[in-house]
Amino acid sequence: MPTTDAVTKDRAGRSTVRSLLRLWPYVRPVRVRLSGAALVAVVASCTGLVFPLVLKWMVDGPVAGHDPAGVWLGALYLLLLGLAEAGLFGLRRWLVARPLAGVEAAMRADLYRHLQRLPVAFHDRWASGQLLSRGTTDLMLLRMFLAFPLTFLLVNSVTILMGVAIMLAQEWTLGLVLLAPAVPVMIVCWLFERRYSEVARRSQDQVGDLTTVVEESVLGIRIIKGFGRHRSQARAFRELSGKLRGTELVKARLLASIWAVIVTLPELAIGAALVLGTVQVADGHLSAGTLVAFLSTALALRWPVDSIGFLLAMSQEAGTATERYFEVMDAAPEEPTGSGDPAEVSAGGRFRSSAVRGAALFGTGAAPAARLPAAGTAGGLQFHSVQFRYPDAPADATPVLERIDLHIRPGESMALVGATGIGKTTLTALVPRLHEVTSGRITLDGEDITQMSRDTLRELVAVAFEEPTLFSATVGENVLMGAEDTAGEPELDRALAVAQADFAHALPQGTATQVGEQGLSLSGGQRQRLALARAVVGRPRFLVLDDPLSALDVHTEAAVEAALRRVLAETTALIVAHRPSTVLLADRVALLSGGRIAAVGTHHELLRTNAEYAHLMSGAEEDDR
Numbered sequence: 279m280p281t282t283d284a285v286t287k288d289r290a291g292r293s294t295v296r297s298l299l300r301l302w303p304y305v306r307p308v309r310v311r312l313s314g315a316a317l318v319a320v321v322a323s324c325t326g327l328v329f330p331l332v333l334k335w336m337v338d339g340p341v342a343g344h345d346p347a348g349v350w351l352g353a354l355y356l357l358l359l360g361l362a363e364a365g366l367f368g369l370r371r372w373l374v375a376r377p378l379a380g381v382e383a384a385m386r387a388d389l390y391r392h393l394q395r396l397p398v399a400f401h402d403r404w405a406s407g408q409l410l411s412r413g414t415t416d417l418m419l420l421r422m423f424l425a426f427p428l429t430f431l432l433v434n435s436v437t438i439l440m441g442v443a444i445m446l447a448q449e450w451t452l453g454l455v456l457l458a459p460a461v462p463v464m465i466v467c468w469l470f471e472r473r474y475s476e477v478a479r480r481s482q483d484q485v486g487d488l489t490t491v492v493e494e495s496v497l498g499i500r501i502i503k504g505f506g507r508h509r510s511q512a513r514a515f516r517e518l519s520g521k522l523r524g525t526e527l528v529k530a531r532l533l534a535s536i537w538a539v540i541v542t543l544p545e546l547a548i549g550a551a552l553v554l555g556t557v558q559v560a561d562g563h564l565s566a567g568t569l570v571a572f573l574s575t576a577l578a579l580r581w582p583v584d585s586i587g588f589l590l591a592m593s594q595e596a597g598t599a600t601e602r603y604f605e606v607m608d609a610a611p612e613e614p615t616g617s618g619d620p621a622e623v624s625a626g627g628r629f630r631s632s633a634v635r636g637a638a639l640f641g642t643g644a645a646p647a648a649r650l651p652a653a654g655t656a657g658g659l660q661f662h663s664v665q666f667r668y669p670d671a672p673a674d675a676t677p678v679l680e681r682i683d684l685h686i687r688p689g690e691s692m693a694l695v696g697a698t699g700i701g702k703t704t705l706t707a708l709v710p711r712l713h714e715v716t717s718g719r720i721t722l723d724g725e726d727i728t729q730m731s732r733d734t735l736r737e738l739v740a741v742a743f744e745e746p747t748l749f750s751a752t753v754g755e756n757v758l759m760g761a762e763d764t765a766g767e768p769e770l771d772r773a774l775a776v777a778q779a780d781f782a783h784a785l786p787q788g789t790a791t792q793v794g795e796q797g798l799s800l801s802g803g804q805r806q807r808l809a810l811a812r813a814v815v816g817r818p819r820f821l822v823l824d825d826p827l828s829a830l831d832v833h834t835e836a837a838v839e840a841a842l843r844r845v846l847a848e849t850t851a852l853i854v855a856h857r858p859s860t861v862l863l864a865d866r867v868a869l870l871s872g873g874r875i876a877a878v879g880t881h882h883e884l885l886r887t888n889a890e891y892a893h894l895m896s897g898a899e900e901d902d903r
């Protein structure tokens with residue numbers, strides 16, 4: 279997540295208007311309605327300026343001539359004008375409400391789609407609260423800007439110009455008195471715009487930080503309670519919300535000061551004009567009706583002038599919201615690959631998840647059978663001099679994976695063993711391209727994975743992670759995410775059986791039971807088994823399992839292993855393993871050490887010939903006991 283300082287520097291020279299202009303592609307489809315609504319609002323607002331003219335006619339005519347019928351007629355005109363004004367403002371609201379809700383929805387959909395296409399490295403860097411606040415608060419600010427300040431800055435400017443023209447036409451000397459504050463008000467607005475945009479940005483970023491803390495506190499509630507950390511967590515929350523409160527107070531102070539200037543100066547000018555006008559009426563140079571009309575016009579302009587302060591404030595907030603929105607939208611998505619890449623653009627594919635790294639990669643059964651090894655190339659899964667360094671790691675840091683050369687033959691299952699933190703998870707994440715290799719190649723049946731479309735790649739490879747993620751959906755939907763849309767009950771039952779997840783049938787509504795955040799809570803082992811079922815449901819050609827049995831008790835593990843053995847016989851698999859029982863599932867074992875594959879062989883061979891492996895396994899055996 280970029281820091282606030284970096285953001286402030288980056289923003290130098292970028293005006294609010296320039297930011298807001300980036301909204302044009304979204305506003306374009308509704309431009310006719312928006313312009314229509316603005317026109318209606320201008321007419322409605324100018325209707326308000328006709329009131330003083332009717333008043334002038336009434337005061338100089340029927341009132342001066344003691345004509346009650348004329349006064350009633352004038353009152354009727356005023357009533358009709360009032361109704362017309364109210365009706366027109368109502369029409370404006372009706373014109374903008376639906377299209378702007380559509381603009382907000384389209385922007386939110388684009389943001390969501392883009393988030394799904396952004397690489398995992400992006401999500402590693404950005405706090406989820408910052409993304410959430412951009413998709414909610416910022417978009418709401420934008421909708422409000424399009425509905426209100428955008429129109430009313432125009433409407434009020436036109437109304438003020440028309441009002442000033444009417445006043446100058448009635449009595450130009452008084453008109454000039456009222457115009458006197460225009461220059462200082464404009465200078466104050468300019469100063470306000472610069473200062474407020476900075477503070478608005480800070481406030482919106484702090485809302486994002488606060489969202490992150492709340493989200494973490496809710497997700498980690500067990501840890502917080504378990505370790506009695508509620509006080510420190512509450513302190514962190516209080517500090518952040520105190521900061522936000524401070525920023526909001528700065529905003530309020532800025533608004534108050536601009537408001538003081540915008541309200542006071544015109545009021546003083548109106549007072550001066552009233553005194554001057556009364557003297558002129560007393561001297562007989564001005565009719566009472568003209569003075570009434572003049573002052574009514576001046577008062578009718580009070581709202582358009584007074585509102586400039588908060589319209590500018592809302593525009594600034596919309597400008598920073600636009601900036602924040604496009605900071606995410608401008609981030610480069612995963613590199614396109616291969617010929618045609620439907621997965622790149624598909625928001626409706628199997629990556630509809632909110633948890634990006636969770637169990638987001640699932641194989642399907644249809645395609646793999648059709649994809650045979652290319653002639654003359656080694657089949658299976660092969661790493662060719664693969665090097666990998668995390669994108670945010672310093673350039674001189676040692677790569678996590680320095681040079682990986684490994685060949686898993688077609689149909690073979692290979693266990694990956696290594697000390698904790700050595701890079702096993704990282705290595706498995708390279709196969710479905712959750713991260714891109716820094717150098718070297720990975721091939722599936724001889725074909726470079728970077729040359730395949732991601733859709734094809736993810737059809738070939740299915741993954742189950744150590745931390746199984748379940749989505750707010752039914753058990754069945756969670757498992758079937760791993761298969762083509764055509765997969766149904768038989769595939770589901772088979773996968774549940776393989777993963778020893780038959781407990782799903784005994785849940786209150788069977789496989790239609792809701793799980794995930796809003797649903798029934800499942801144990802760690804149950805979640806792992808469902809994640810495993812999801813990985814195998816599509817009968818993938820390649821299976822990558824990151825320590826998938828870590829949360830199972832010994833008996834369940836044995837049962838899952840027995841079932842997995844059948845699955846592994848049909849696929850080419852890479853399994854991160856910590857325990858000998860998992861290692862024994864595989865045909866061979868690769869030992870990862872110092873960023874390289876230090877040894878490959880059967881479990882018993884390595885036990886005999888490799889001291890590091892024997893050491894790792896002896897510790898694990900004790901754990902097993």
Ligand SMILES: Nc1ncnc2c1ncn2[C@@H]1O[C@H](COP(=O)(O)OP(=O)(O)OP(=O)(O)O)[C@@H](O)[C@H]1O
Pocket residue numbers: 402668670671678696697698699700701702703704705
């Ligand atoms: N997103 C990331 N950015 C930078 N470094 C990372 C990232 N994820 C992991 N690392 C680092 O990469 C190294 C390898 O991590 P990895 O999770 O692959 O280890 P592992 O062998 O799977 O460990 P374990 O057995 O404990 O699961 C660690 O030093 C870790 O700190």
